[in-house]
């Protein structure tokens with residue numbers, strides 16, 4: 078077949094760049110598809126920490142990335158849930174675990190029975206029936222052993238240091254044989270609606286049959302003629318982020334803390350491990366706090 | 375807890391008795407009291423013999439014994455539907471209740487088959503579906519519970535007598551506390567302010583009051599349509615068939631474990647083997663043929679001697695745009711009609727019950743429940759509608775007006791988009807809600823002659839010779855397993871024979 082895509086070029090930076098290149102190469106490399114990377118300068122700050130939901134574990138397994146190196150190289154610690162504080166008036170914080178709902182009855186979900194229990198005087202919050210939430214509060218990691226088999230199922234994601242994690246992916250991609258070019262910027266060469274090549278600031282011209290834009294908010298491949306950005310800021314008004322890191326907490330939690338501020342905005346606290354530690358000892362803390370102007374009263 | 379809600383079901387056809395059985399089996403008695411009204415004088419539509427595998431789930435959920443149900447309804451097993459003469463005269467394929475290729479390879483198998491077919495592999499994709507092969511060999515067995523082998527790549531449904539099924543459910547529902555009143559509703563009383571239904575008045579003057587009403591009154595749609603004026607959406611421009619002639623014939627010698635649907639000059643003909651007789655009928659469009667000629671064509675095409683005169687039924691494709699309005703939900707024919715080409719009508723009643731139970735209202739029904747219910751039911755109707763239109767639209771027949779019309783008619787965008795995706799790259803969307811998984815779409819696309827321009831690049835990942843070997847081995851494996859199965863008629867006889 079003649080119009081088959083043979084050359085795939087991923088243009089971008091940091092984690093999205095390498096995850097997409099590795100993913101595509103691993104899924105389609107066997108089918109005679111050549112994946113290339115054009116890498117732009119990183120936007121990551123030393124204080125950037127990520128909270129990744131449990132699908133990252135399955136993704137790594139699919140791609141053949143070993144999680145064993147993550148604690149040492151990226152300060153990874155398991156994230157068992159997310160704790161939301163100050164979001165609902167005077168209500169106490171609640172933890173969202175990553176788990177399946179307790180079994181209900183046929184098509185009637187468990188929460189319906191809990192709601193009935195509340196009407197009849199039950200004082201136990203819903204999250205106490207969540208394996209993930211309870212594990213997160215107790216600093217335990219479900220899914221690492223078989224103890225939690227049964228009708229309840231919970232998993233974990235990671236807190237990761239963003240820069241080192243991007244470096245791990247970068248190295249993995251190179252070991253997988255994905256050719257890459259580093260550049261300070263690209264210009265796009267089009268024929269009508271089609272992109273035919275990108276030209277790096279250093280003058281190299283890279284042709285492709287299909288291009289993937291993983292450049293983050295710059296969207297370097299997007300057509301200047303089509304401004305198809307859909308604005309959702311009327312529902313999600315936060316538009317600035319401040320990151321900082323602080324000393325380790327004495328008893329690091331197994332969850333991300335997401336606190337709402339009275340002035341608007343929220344803070345996320347992600348505990349990281351010390352190099353070599355696993356799973357939850359002596360981490361450092363990194364915070365992302367946001368105080369957008371549009372939210373200030 | 376408050377007093378249980380009084381639910382009144384109007385109608386004792388398949389839909390009415392399924393609703394009654396479903397409610398008493400799935401909701402606690404403290405939640406609702408069920409009272410069903412049916413009229414002997416009006417009777418039931420009395421057709422409907424082919425079902426989908428979901429029927430088994432419904433029965434299981436309601437705690438119905440399979441063998442007992444099958445004996446009570448003269449049932450046989452169904453592995454799919456055979457379509458004869460649909461894409462073009464002389465063609466034939468099976469839409470199976472199962473996948474093509476080994477379990478776990480659904481995302482890529484048809485791409486590999488497509489490549490192999492281009493490399494010269496003879497035959498159809500049906501050859502790689504266990505359900506199709508078992509079907510044409512007239513074999514049946516229960517799928518093994520948990521196995522990843524090709525021998526477990528299917529499910530099954532029933533052919534049965536829907537009138538007997540209704541009667542059977544009635545005994546169960548009454549045993550579980552459903553009250554039944556025989557009588558004809560002459561008048562529906564509504565509340566002047568809210569518009570809610572308050573009571574049904576029978577011809578003999580008896581008044582039956584309730585909190586919530588389920589309209590299973592069949593094509594009349596006495597409550598939802600006639601009383602609450604839920605608008606009718608007409609789909610006959612896409613599905614022009616509006617008549618059926620139904621005729622029973624003697625029991626077939628060999629019981630096929632599939633329904634046969636044969637495309638005719640102005641519609642199609644069904645053939646459904648039951649234990650005691652064979653159901654037949656011609657679904658046609660009065661725009662393209664008159665009744666006499668249709669009767670002639672039907673009678674001259676039958677395999678077995680008739681047991682009665684053909685019976686005429688009239689209908690139109692479409693649905694009520696709101697199946698739940700005020701304090702009333704319609705189920706079955708009173709909520710809409712899609713022709714029986716894919717045996718979806720009883721399923722639609724069933725799925726409406728399954729959507730209704732989790733949304734079961736309080737005494738005063740909140741409109742948000744109705745909105746969600748209607749959203750779900752709409753989706754179910756739309757999915758089936760598109761799938762049925764596909765059968766008509768995707769044809770190369772040039773022998774009669776109906777087929778030329780259907781080929782050139784414009785179809786819903788939702789269907790055009792699906793066909794374009796498949797035509798271009800063999801892609802079939804796997805949607806979450808509503809009927810028909812990718813194997814069903816594949817069966818019809820391939821069976822009716824739509825070939826994608828491209829297959830997925832991953833199908834090129836192995837050398838051609840290895841691919842051909844893999845296909846040959848798979849075909850041999852399936853056929854060996856099929857050879858080891860019992861005859862369908864033997865399994866029916868042993869498991870649920872009416873003479874046993």
Ligand SMILES: Cc1cc2nc3c(=O)[nH]c(=O)nc-3n(C[C@H](O)[C@H](O)[C@H](O)COP(=O)(O)OP(=O)(O)OC[C@H]3O[C@@H](n4cnc5c(N)ncnc54)[C@H](O)[C@@H]3O)c2cc1C
Pocket residue numbers: 384385386387388389390411412413414416417418419420421422423424425536557558559560590591592593594596618620655687689705706707708714717718719720721
């Ligand atoms: C030609 C044809 C073939 C079909 N084949 C299939 C098939 O293979 N598979 C499938 O799944 N479906 C099939 N169907 C559809 C199937 O027959 C119906 O979905 C099913 O029978 C449910 O019907 P119902 O209960 O909604 O209506 P009905 O059977 O018509 O029942 C209506 C009930 O309402 C009562 N009633 C009405 N008005 C009043 C009143 N005023 N007072 C008191 N009682 C009243 C009647 O007495 C009756 O009990 C087919 C339909 C047709 C037309």
